[in-house]
Amino acid sequence: MTHDAIEVILAKRDAAELSDSQIDWVIDAYTRGIVADEQMSALAMAILLNGMSRHEIARWTSAMIASGERMSFAGLSRPTADKHSTGGVGDKITLPLAPLVAACGAAVPQLSGRGLGHTGGTLDKLESIAGWRASLSNEEMLAQLDSVGAVICAAGDGLAPADKKLYALRDVTGTVEAIPLIASSIMSKKIAEGTGSLVLDVKVGSGAFMKSLATARELARTMVDLGTDAGVRTVALLTDMDTPLGLTAGNALEVAESIDVLAGGGPADVVELTLALAREMLAAAGIDDVDPADRLADGSAMDVWRAMIAGQGGDADAPLPVAREQHVVPAPADGVLTRLDAMAVGLAAWRLGAGRERKEDSVQAGAGVVWHARPGDTVTAGQPLFTLHTDTPERFERALAALEGGYHLAPSGTPYTPPPLVRDRIA
Ligand code: URA
Numbered sequence: 001m002t003h004d005a006i007e008v009i010l011a012k013r014d015a016a017e018l019s020d021s022q023i024d025w026v027i028d029a030y031t032r033g034i035v036a037d038e039q040m041s042a043l044a045m046a047i048l049l050n051g052m053s054r055h056e057i058a059r060w061t062s063a064m065i066a067s068g069e070r071m072s073f074a075g076l077s078r079p080t081a082d083k084h085s086t087g088g089v090g091d092k093i094t095l096p097l098a099p100l101v102a103a104c105g106a107a108v109p110q111l112s113g114r115g116l117g118h119t120g121g122t123l124d125k126l127e128s129i130a131g132w133r134a135s136l137s138n139e140e141m142l143a144q145l146d147s148v149g150a151v152i153c154a155a156g157d158g159l160a161p162a163d164k165k166l167y168a169l170r171d172v173t174g175t176v177e178a179i180p181l182i183a184s185s186i187m188s189k190k191i192a193e194g195t196g197s198l199v200l201d202v203k204v205g206s207g208a209f210m211k212s213l214a215t216a217r218e219l220a221r222t223m224v225d226l227g228t229d230a231g232v233r234t235v236a237l238l239t240d241m242d243t244p245l246g247l248t249a250g251n252a253l254e255v256a257e258s259i260d261v262l263a264g265g266g267p268a269d270v271v272e273l274t275l276a277l278a279r280e281m282l283a284a285a286g287i288d289d290v291d292p293a294d295r296l297a298d299g300s301a302m303d304v305w306r307a308m309i310a311g312q313g314g315d316a317d318a319p320l321p322v323a324r325e326q327h328v329v330p331a332p333a334d335g336v337l338t339r340l341d342a343m344a345v346g347l348a349a350w351r352l353g354a355g356r357e358r359k360e361d362s363v364q365a366g367a368g369v370v371w372h373a374r375p376g377d378t379v380t381a382g383q384p385l386f387t388l389h390t391d392t393p394e395r396f397e398r399a400l401a402a403l404e405g406g407y408h409l410a411p412s413g414t415p416y417t418p419p420p421l422v423r424d425r426i427a
Contacts, residue, residue, distance in 0.1 A: 102149030132314030197284035205242035207342025250368010323366030335409035344406025
C-alpha cells in the first residue's frame with residue numbers, strides 16, 4: 001500500500017496511531033529521498049509532541065533496521081555482549097569495559113560514535129592513540145572479535161542508514177529528546193548489529209539527555225522492551241550524571257584515566273561503574289564463573305586492551321598527546337566540594353576543543369578539563385581545583401565562563417553523603 005508524506009504527518013499531528021504500512025512507507029521513502037527533510041522534520045516534531053505507542057515504536061525500529069544490513073556473530077565461539085551509554089561527561093567506561101568483559105570470556109562488538117555537543121565520543125578518545133583507526137570492514141571486525149575478543153569501531157554505513165539520516169536531521173531541528181526517537185535510534189543499530197545481549201547505561205542528571213529519573217526510567221523501559229521483543233537479552237542500569245565521571249573530560253585525558261583503571265588504579269567511581277556494567281554484561285551473556293574484579297587485578301584486561309589497540313593499528317606504548325597550554329583554577333576558599341556540575345564541566349571541555357560544534361569539525365586530542373577534587377572532598381584555598389587544557393589559549397575565557405557556578409564549596413566540616421552511582425535497574 002502506498003502513502004504520502006502529508007497524510008502521515010497529519011495523522012501524527014492529530015495524535016493518531018500510525019499504521020504499520022504508514023511507518024514502513026515513511027522510513028523507506030525517507031531513506032530513498034522521496035520524503036523530503038522538511039517533511040521528516042515535521043513528522044519528528046509531531047512524534048516529539050504527541051508520542052508513539054509501544055507498537056508504533058517497535059514497528060518504527062524494525063523499519064529502520066530493514067533500511068540496511070544485519071550483521072551476524074553466530075559464527076563466533078564466544079557469546080556476544082554489548083553495552084550502550086546514552087552519553088555523559090567523562091564517560092570513558094567503554095574503554096576499560098570492552099577489554100575487561102572480553103578478558104572474562106565474552107566477545108564485545110562495540111560499535112561507537114563520535115561526540116557531538118557537550119558529551120564526548122568513544123572514537124574521538126581512541127583516535128588520540130597514535131596509529132589507531134576507527135573504520136574496519138565487517139570481515140576485519142569479525143576477525144578481531146575472534147582473535148582478541150573485543151573491538152571498538154565505527155558503525156559501517158550499511159547499518160540502519162535511515163537512522164543516520166534521521167539522527168542528523170533531529171540534531172538540527174530540536175527533536176533529539178523524543179523518547180520514541182531516541183529509543184528506536186539506539187536499538188535499531190544494536191539489533192541490526194546482531195549482539196546476543198545488551199546492557200544499557202541510561203544516564204540521568206544535568207549532564208545527560210534525561211534530566212529526571214522518571215524520564216530516564218521511561219527511556220530505559222522502552223529500550224529494554226524493544227531489545228527483549230527482538231530476542232536480545234537486554235538490561236538497563238540508570239546511572240548518575242549530575243556529577244561527571246572520574247577526574248577527566250577530554251579525549252587523551254580520558255584514555256590515560258582508562259589505562260589507570262586497567263592497570264588496577266583509577267578513580268573509584270569509574271572502577272565501580274566499569275565493574276557493575278561488566279557484571280551485568282557477563283550475566284546477560286550467560287558467563288557466571290568469573291569475577292571481573294579479578295581480571296582487572298591480574299592484568300588480563302590490560303593484555304586484551306593492548307591487543308585490541310594493536311589490532312586496529314594503534315601503538316599502546318606511544319605517549320598520549322598533551323595540549324600546548326594549561327590554565328589552573330585554584331580553590332577560592334577552604335571548604336568541602338558539595339557539587340560539581342556535569343553539564344558545566346562538559347561544556348568547558350567542549351569549549352576547550354575536546355568536542356565539535358559541527359559534524360565536520362575536528363577535535364583537539366589533548367584538550368579538556370581535569371578536576372582535582374570530587375564531591376565530598378575537602379579543599380584548601382589556593383589549591384588547584386581544575387586544570388584546563390587546550391592548544392588554543394583564546395578558548396580559556398569561554399571555558400572558565402562555563403565553569404562559573406558549576407561547583408559549590410560549602411564551609412569546612414559540612415557533612416556530605418554521596419548519591420548512589422547506580423540509581424535503578426530495569427530488566
Ligand atoms: N544516541 C543515538 O544513537 N541516538 C539518539 O537518538 C540519541 C543518542
